[in-house]
Amino acid sequence: MFFSRTLPMILVFVMGVIGASLYFIPHPSAQALENTLSQWSIAIGSFAIFLAITSLIRRYITNIKRGKEVVYNLVALISLFGMALLGLINGTGPDSVFQKIFINVQVPLDATMFSLLGFYVTSAAYRAFRARNVEATLLLLTAILVILGISTIGDSQTWLRDLQEWIMNVPNLAQKRGITIGVGLGMIATSVKIILGIERNWMGG
Amino acid sequence: MGILHWLFSWETLAAFLTLAIFSFLYKENPVYRLAEYLFVGLSAGYGFAMTYFLAMKPNLMDPFIIPIMQRLHLLGGELLPINWWYIIPTIFALLYLSVITPKYSYLIRLPFAFLLGLGSGMAIPRAFQASILEQMWDTILHSPNWQGYAELSKQYEWSLTVVFISAIIIFVSVLAVLAYFFFSKEHKGAYGKFARFGIIVLMIGFGASFGSTVMARYSLLIGRLMFLLKWLHIVSY
Amino acid sequence: MSFWEKLSKLPRFWIYLGLLIVMILPIVLKIKAHPKMGLETRLVYDYIDHMKPGSVLLMNFTYGPSSMPELHPMAKAVMRHALLRGVKVIGMSLNIEGTGLGLDVFNSVAKEFQEAGHPLQYGKDYVYLGYKTGYAMVIRGIGGDFHETFPVDYFGHSTSDEETMPLTARIHNYDDIDLVIDFSASGSGATWITYAYQQFNQKIAIGITAVMGADYQQYIRTGQLVGLLNGMKAAADYEAAVAKLMEKELHYTPPPYATVGITAVTWAQLYLILMVIVGNLAFFMIRKQQRRRR
Numbered sequence: 001m002f003f004s005r006t007l008p009m010i011l012v013f014v015m016g017v018i019g020a021s022l023y024f025i026p027h028p029s030a031q032a033l034e035n036t037l038s039q040w041s042i043a044i045g046s047f048a049i050f051l052a053i054t055s056l057i058r059r060y061i062t063n064i065k066r067g068k069e070v071v072y073n074l075v076a077l078i079s080l081f082g083m084a085l086l087g088l089i090n091g092t093g094p095d096s097v098f099q100k101i102f103i104n105v106q107v108p109l110d111a112t113m114f115s116l117l118g119f120y121v122t123s124a125a126y127r128a129f130r131a132r133n134v135e136a137t138l139l140l141l142t143a144i145l146v147i148l149g150i151s152t153i154g155d156s157q158t159w160l161r162d163l164q165e166w167i168m169n170v171p172n173l174a175q176k177r178g179i180t181i182g183v184g185l186g187m188i189a190t191s192v193k194i195i196l197g198i199e200r201n202w203m204g205g
Numbered sequence: 206m207g208i209l210h211w212l213f214s215w216e217t218l219a220a221f222l223t224l225a226i227f228s229f230l231y232k233e234n235p236v237y238r239l240a241e242y243l244f245v246g247l248s249a250g251y252g253f254a255m256t257y258f259l260a261m262k263p264n265l266m267d268p269f270i271i272p273i274m275q276r277l278h279l280l281g282g283e284l285l286p287i288n289w290w291y292i293i294p295t296i297f298a299l300l301y302l303s304v305i306t307p308k309y310s311y312l313i314r315l316p317f318a319f320l321l322g323l324g325s326g327m328a329i330p331r332a333f334q335a336s337i338l339e340q341m342w343d344t345i346l347h348s349p350n351w352q353g354y355a356e357l358s359k360q361y362e363w364s365l366t367v368v369f370i371s372a373i374i375i376f377v378s379v380l381a382v383l384a385y386f387f388f389s390k391e392h393k394g395a396y397g398k399f400a401r402f403g404i405i406v407l408m409i410g411f412g413a414s415f416g417s418t419v420m421a422r423y424s425l426l427i428g429r430l431m432f433l434l435k436w437l438h439i440v441s442y
Numbered sequence: 443m444s445f446w447e448k449l450s451k452l453p454r455f456w457i458y459l460g461l462l463i464v465m466i467l468p469i470v471l472k473i474k475a476h477p478k479m480g481l482e483t484r485l486v487y488d489y490i491d492h493m494k495p496g497s498v499l500l501m502n503f504t505y506g507p508s509s510m511p512e513l514h515p516m517a518k519a520v521m522r523h524a525l526l527r528g529v530k531v532i533g534m535s536l537n538i539e540g541t542g543l544g545l546d547v548f549n550s551v552a553k554e555f556q557e558a559g560h561p562l563q564y565g566k567d568y569v570y571l572g573y574k575t576g577y578a579m580v581i582r583g584i585g586g587d588f589h590e591t592f593p594v595d596y597f598g599h600s601t602s603d604e605e606t607m608p609l610t611a612r613i614h615n616y617d618d619i620d621l622v623i624d625f626s627a628s629g630s631g632a633t634w635i636t637y638a639y640q641q642f643n644q645k646i647a648i649g650i651t652a653v654m655g656a657d658y659q660q661y662i663r664t665g666q667l668v669g670l671l672n673g674m675k676a677a678a679d680y681e682a683a684v685a686k687l688m689e690k691e692l693h694y695t696p697p698p699y700a701t702v703g704i705t706a707v708t709w710a711q712l713y714l715i716l717m718v719i720v721g722n723l724a725f726f727m728i729r730k731q732q733r734r735r736r
Binding site: 023031032034035036038039041042045046048049092093094099102103106107108109110111113114118119121122123125126127129130131140144146147148150151152153154155161165168169172173176177180 | 458476591721
Binding site: 336 | 539635653656657663
């Protein structure tokens with residue numbers, strides 16, 4: 001109980017108070033301590049990859065054992081170990097096989113997966129983007145003005161570009177700023193809740 | 206020879222995988238699923254190797270773990286100096302390995318607590334400054350003297366009149382957006398109307414985001430199409 | 443079923459095919475754009491253009507392949523520009539996949555300068571550091587001790603070695619870095635502002651995917667950002683301007699990418715607007731017909 005709940009909560013509180021208070025102490029030793037803690041965080045954080053990899057491997061092995069999509073899970077498992085070992089043993093230089101696989105296998109897979117959104121956004125615009133009421137019409141008109149102004153059409157039609165830049169830097173800025181202030185307050189509230197032990201979801205279970 | 210060379214090149218492999226993912230547009234199929242799992246596996250493997258070489262080794266193992274192992278004659282090589290302070294992050298980092306044994310996996314909460322506590326604590330004053338104070342200052346005043354507005358006018362290439370009218374619009378609009386999100390007071394009467402103005406500002410902002418996002422979505426697709434056309438030697442860039 | 447009802451239920455296939463055609467045509471016909479720089483892009487361009495030779499630019503890669511067509515050409519153009527002005531360039535990444543992409547940017551630009559007859563020296567003119575875990579802590583860490591945060595570069599060379607790595611050996615914290623530019627597909631721009639600008643007064647610019655392009659104008663007005671490169675349009679603007687500079691100063695034309703792509707993007711954007719108009723027209727006509735029937 002002490003190691004599983006109390007100690008983590010004490011630690012989160014102590015680290016939180018130290019983290020927040022060091023900002024207000026300009027003395028070099030306080031700044032040095034803040035730097036040291038940041039460096040330690042980088043070091044500790046690097047081992048977090050074990051958590052990600054372990055849970056991934058565990059999932060694939062469980063699926064294989066249960067006979068669920070064996071081929072797919074095997075492919076994932078083999079490519080995981082293959083790529084990691086290739087990098088660790090053969091090196092990660094710019095001309096290495098590791099970097100070649102990254103550029104010619106991983107990059108096209110990732111990039112193409114997201115490029116599908118180009119098709120979906122068109123289809124969605126055709127089917128769902130309707131000027132049903134004042135708000136939707138306003139959204140639609142702003143979107144069209146921004147699309148035109150930001151495109152190469154705005155290069156020759158300077159009034160469109162000027163209008164788009166004004167929209168971006170005045171009403172859009174005001175909207176984003178309202179949200180940023182709200183999000184900032186929310187972030188601070190969440191941080192305080194974590195430090196004081198009110199928010200404990202991070203401990204899981 | 207030329208065709209064979211082209212057929213068995215890295216580019217052909219990349220093109221095949223691109224088409225495998227595109228096949229999802231028709232419907233989900235085994236080739237797509239295979240490509241999807243390959244992607245997840247490769248990403249994880251790539252991530253591990255990169256993290257090991259660029260973060261784990263230089264920032265934790267070199268200052269403490271490796272020099273200790275060298276002194277215990279478990280590792281050879283040029284003797285590295287020991288940074289004893291790094292015993293603390295080493296202990297926390299090694300606790301991540303407890304995830305392997307379900308019985309002690311709760312110990313993983315300790316490195317979490319360290320990182321989360323420090324991160325949250327450090328974020329409080331900085332987020333207050335960056336996301337609230339600076340934004341409020343610019344909304345209310347931007348500048349305590351005329352010089353500031355003149356600079357803004359020069360920077361944006363807008364006339365001073367436009368700069369001033371814009372500053373007033375920003376001030377009123379930010380307040381309206383905040384009023385809309387403030388639910389402790391019922392949205393009725395004059396306040397309700399002001400909050401309604403907030404919705405209008407929100408919609409303009411979302412429209413601007415959408416307009417910009419469209420460009421991003423098409424850019425990604427263009428990237429893949431340009432690659433395929435280059436692979437087919439239709440274009441050269 | 444009326445004409446408008448049929449039109450509103452147009453199969454996906456035709457919408458997709460239309461999109462493919464409008465995108466491929468300008469690429470195949472090689473229609474290159476002659477872009478005019480937008481406001482936020484110009485701010486970044488002017489800032490880098492006025493950097494003194496020998497000053498240091500830190501480029502951070504926080505994007506994966508999913509936003510490569512926007513940010514990759516942008517990063518290359520910025521790096522070319524900085525090197526043309528004699529600015530020293532350091533690369534780093536806060537995103538695992540961004541590491542390989544950053545490496546690709548550094549390698550290809552270095553190769554271009556080699557081809558142009560102005561070879562660069564690794565360690566003196568440019569250095570690639572690679573990835574580090576910890577996000578905000580890395581940004582804070584650089585402000586405290588650069589060498590402790592990055593003891594070695596991507597290739598394992600010590601960053602404090604004065605003989606082989608004179609560029610990084612002289613960097614201790616943000617005082618020695620003149621501009622940070624974050625190429626990002628996430629919210630890392632805000633993290634740089636929060637941790638590097640607020641605490642260390644570090645000058646920051648960002649190159650960002652257009653998905654988030656509308657979120658950062660507020661930071662320019664406050665001076666928290668020197669400027670912003672938004673999506674492929676900014677990439678094309680920057681690429682075209684730097685290509686002209688390179689042609690003039692090195693008699694070398696770097697390969698175009700965004701300047702070609704942006705024309706196709708514009709065509710696709712117009713296609714989307716057409717789709718929205720047709721979709722809405724069908725919607726209103728059907729509604730009108732339904733009202734008449736009642």
